[in-house]
Amino acid sequence: MEKAFKNLIRNELSYLCNSRLLLAVSGGLDSVALLHLCKEAKLDFAVAHCNFNLRGKESDADERFVKELAKETETEVFSQNFDTEKYAEDKGFSIQMAARDLRYHWFEELRLQHKFDFVLTAHHANDDLETFLINLVRGTGLEGLSGIKTENKKVIRPLLQFSRKEIEAYVKEQHIEWREDSSNASIKYLRNKIRHDMVPLFEELNPEFLKSFLQTQSHLKESQDLVEDYISLIYPETVKKGKLGYELDIAFLQKIPNTKSVLYQLLKSFGFTEWNDVHNLLRAQPGKMVFSATHRLIKDREKLILTELPSETHNQDFLIEENEEFVMLPIGTFTFSEVKEIEEKAKNCIYVDPELLEYPLVVRKWRKGDYFYPFGMKGKKKLSDFFKDKKLSIPEKENSWLLCSGEKIVWVINQRADSRFAIGSPDQKILKITCNL
Template sequence: MEKAFKNEIKLQFPYLCNAKLLLAVSGGVDSVVLAHLCKTAKLDFALAHCNFNLRDEESDADEDFVTDLAKKLKVKLFVENFDTEQYAKDNGLSIQMAARDLRYEWFEELRLKHQFDYTLTAHHANDSLETFFINLLRGAGLEGLSGINSDSNKIIRPLLNFSRKEIAAFAEENNISWREDSTNASTKYLRNKIRHELVPILEDLNPQFLETFLKTQSHLKENEELVEDYMSLLYPKIIGKTKYGYSLDINYLKKVPNTSAILYQLLKSFGFTEWNDVYNLMDAQPGKMVFSASHRLIKDREHLLLTEIDRTENKTYKIAKDEDFAMLPMGTFSFSEVKEIKEKTPNCIYVDPQKLDYPLTVRKRQEGDLFYPFGMKGKKKLSDFFKDKKLSLPEKENSWLLCSGDKIVWVINQRADRRFSITSPGQKIIKITFSL
């Protein structure tokens, strides 16, 4: 296996030979063998060990073992203790997911702080097999079935072409000791249930099942890459960048084959789960929406608009009387006294300072808002004003209002309210300018 590992590095990961590496070591056979293989391959690495404090003395014994391993290999060791149960409780996660989040966040912190080029983990072929079945049971798409990536986000997994049996055999042949996690024998967890109950049945049906599976997974990976190539051609024809997110052309989507699969590929990274609702949105009434935890998809006439969920909807910002400049999250306001009204542009208005009640406020629209649009007679509901301008929902929601008391002074960069306009010659004039 030592020779095979060196060939794997040479052919698949040649960049590791001159890199500074952080190796995640639990104390189990997989990570301990990887540490020994990296040593014999003369790679430059340090060890990182997470103590999740989930198995009392057993967790501490794992930490002691890894400490001795680092001394034996003469490499630097980083250790971090976590209150995993509390983190899981605070974040509404399972213990397994909490441990996963904690370790990967810490590995990345270490990598950046100590300038490691990559983080190595000891995932192997059986891990990829078990992950396949977990994702299959969850109804995953092609990317969930094509296996664990060997190289992703600075995390390298150089043992993916080796089986658990090969790794254990190498350890025994070379008198390498390791720690056995007692929870690995329990079928309480789905991964262990697959490992101890499902996989043996499949291996009984086909003794070469793991090798066959790896070939199948390789084909799935090739198909995934083919889909990605196809999507890269379709992407610019369907999606356009907008000021507030992305716009998807419904008419073009309906023309291409497998529209639902195309939509899934385009939107899968934005957290949507109700895919039937996403597909049906193309024929829904304008204004209908589908939400994920972080984004929403809006039907807007001939397009689907993808935007992040607005977290500033109810925020109000104040501008004091003596401020010449006010830097706010949406942009900067400047106030200056002028002698006459000169150029008129969308980003500035001229107002009578005597009519302003300070502090001025800047806010988003509210139900029932109305104003007296400059250049028009009477008053108008803000909702009707937006409708007449044919603004999309994101454009409406991202329109800010400059207000004096409960009165709108300016629908910013769109229309001033005539109640604050200059009515007498020679009076004071304040020019208000807004810039992004």
């Protein structure tokens, strides 16, 4: 196995030879084997150990073992204690999910703080098989069946092509000691139940089950690559980045085959689950929406608009006091300056009579029933009608901010000024207001 590992590093992961690496070492069979293999391959690495405090004295003994192992191999070691049960309770996570979250967040902190290039974990082929079966039991798409990636951003898993039996044989052959996690024997966790109950049944039916699985998974990964290539090809024709989010071309989506699957591939990262509702938006009335926990998809006239859910500042009012020259707000910046004459007009500035302003000025979102006197038009107009005439989408309406003086609208910001505050004669004071949202 040592020879195969060195060949893997040399031929497929050669960049690791010139990198500073952080090895996740629990003290168990797999991670201890990875440490020794990296040592034999003369890689530059340090060790990171997580004590999740879930098994009392046994967890502490694991920590001492890893520290002693690092000392014996002359390796720098980082160790961190976590209150995993409290973290799980606070976040509403399972213990396993909490441990995973804590582990990877800490690894990334260490990587950035100490300038490690990559984090190495000891996941192997059997872990990949168990993850496949877990996803299969819970329900998943093609991506979930494609397995654990050898390279995932800054996390590298160099043992994925090796089985647990190969790793165990290597450790025993080299007379390497490791720690056995007693919780691995418990079948109260789904992964352990699959490992101890399901996999042996499959191996009874096919002694080469792991090998067959790896071949099948290889085909699934190729299929997933094909899907991703197709999505990359049609992406420029389908999606455009707008000011308020992503815009998906409805006409183009309706022309291509497998539209529902394409929508899934495009939007799967945004937390949607009701894919029939997402697909039905293509033929829904304008204004119809589908929500995820973090985003919403809105049917507009000719496009679907993907935006984040409104933030806490969405309906907040902001005050601007008199004599302010520059004001920075969460939504943007305002500049106030007296000028001698009206300069060239621009979308992001207006010229008003400062004597007509009532302070503090208020910056707020538009509300139902708001009206103003649009500059260049006669009479007053409801903002809802003004937006309708301009054919604004729902997100554009929602992100329309107003500059108000008392109960009066001074400016539908970056859209239209109110004529009631216009300059009446050349000898008046002129206040230039500029806004950059």
